[in-house]
Amino acid sequence: MWLMGRKWQKHLERSGFDPLHVDAGCYESHYWPHPPNYQKHGCMMDMAANTKAVVSVPVIGVGRLDKPEVAARAVADGMMDVVAIGRGFLADPQWADKVRSGRTKDIRPCVGCYDGCFGRYGKMQHISCALNPSSGRENAYRLEPAATPHQVMVIGGGVAGLEAARVAALRGHRVSLYEKKAVLGGLVRTAAVPEFKKDLRRLLVWYERQVEQTGVQVFLNSDVTPDIIRSASPGVVIVATGASPIVPDITGIHRGSVMSAVDLLKGKKTAGDRVVIVGGGLAGCEVAIWLADKGRQTIIVEMLPELMAGNNHVPGQVRMMALNLLEKHSTTIITDNQVSVAGTH
Ligand code: SF4
Structure with a gap:
């Protein structure tokens, strides 16, 4: 060739x-x-x-x-x-x-x-960027100085909170960002664990630098209470605290050998040599690729007829390459099936 x-x-x-x-x-x-x-x-x-x-x-x-x-x-x-x-x-x-x-x-x-x-x-929508929503609409989304600068309190230091804080500060507001953990980044820090997601680590470094440069006051290890809000007396409060995962109602879901992808990625739990991944959306497929890269034998069980076919649209290039990587790793794929019992102990 x-x-x-x-x-x-x-x-x-x-x-x-x-x-x-x-x-x-x-x-x-x-x-x-x-x-x-x-x-x-x-x-x-x-x-x-x-x-x-x-x-x-x-x-x-x-x-x-x-x-x-x-x-x-x-x-x-x-x-x-x-x-x-x-x-x-x-x-x-x-x-x-x-x-x-x-x-x-x-x-x-x-x-x-x-x-x-x-x-x-x-999806026949105009072009943009997941990280830069003004991309393609620069005039419509141009950042203008705020007519009335406020004291803005942002609760949550994941990317939503970081972006809200960055933009508010650029527009001239006085911004305080409160994060209950010791580091910024929220779930994206966990999503960035696999080597093939390491650009997310660069994104978090960029955000940390931007909030520092724009003068955002960052409070880590700060679980915001009504007393803290009252004493800070902000003009605006932005709640960017993320969401809690839905835990499916499967018999045995709370057994020790059953774990969430987040706990696994964070290193709170460890997987054995053979791992069944329930759910073949992008997160499930990427966890399978990550585990297979580390030498684990992986099996994906998906209730839909195909992987990555749910409502959360996966871009074609990403889906195609993820499928090829799963095939390369000989991941067993079971579709049109639901798990009714999970875990052995
Ligand atoms: S690949 Fe993602 S981050 Fe890069 S331009 Fe497209 S939407 Fe933006």
């Missing part, structure tokens, strides 16, 4: 194409031209480098090159002449300005989720 590609690269160059933009994949492997979080940053750099080795026209590379240090290294190492970045600019339209001015730590990272960009396009 590569030899055929090399022949064509030279042929294209001889035909006058200048430059060549190196990309990969087709509809059956949509996770190459549109690489989700399971693909590494710079996932197609080697293809660009192979092309550059056989042509003399400029070569453009693409594929999760939104991490500035990866893009810079690709050019510095002579793997490509130009980097093409798409989603990095949806997550942060000031990407280039921030790189140019050395403010790379202030770039809001694209986490490769596709929820707000291609995922919305797949």
Whole structure:
């Protein structure tokens, strides 16, 4: 395949194409031209480098090159002449300005989720970004200074609370953020545990930096009580305390060998060598991939006829690659079935 590609690269160059933009994949492997979080940053750099080795026209590379240090290294190492970045600019339209001015730590990272960009396009909605809702509607959602600055109290230091605090502070409000745990990030910190979700860790670092820079007062280990609210006397209270999981009514659900994905990811519980995952939505599938990466044998039981087919839409590229990873790990998949008894002890 590569030899055929090399022949064509030279042929294209001889035909006058200048430059060549190196990309990969087709509809059956949509996770190459549109690489989700399971693909590494710079996932197609080697293809660009192979092309550059056989042509003399400029070569453009693409594929999760939104991490500035990866893009810079690709050019510095002579793997490509130009980097093409798409989603990095949806997550942060000031990407280039921030790189140019050395403010790379202030770039809001694209986490490769596709929820707000291609995922919305797949639902015939206009493009946006899960992390940057003003993407595509910059004028409509432009942040204006508040006409009347308030004392704003945000309760909850997950990403919803962090974003509310950041935006309120940027608009000129005086903001206090209260988090009952010792760290910010909420459930996203747990979701970021698998290696293939590590961009979420970069997102939390970005948020911590942004709330600090915007002057948000952060109170950790602070369980907010009515007395605290009365004494702070805020003009506005924003409650961003998240939600509690629904525990299905299954016999044995409270046995010691049955655990939630959150407890498992947090390391509060440990899984054995063979693990049954009840629920084949994206969370269940990703837990299965994470466990299989660690050498566990995994079985997914899903009540619907297919995995990741519930109301919570999973973008096509993410779903396709997750299914391929499950297949690669020989995960047993049982659909159209419900679990009625869980756990052995
Ligand atoms: S929606 Fe997700 S994948 Fe798309 S640009 Fe935003 S962070 Fe990146």
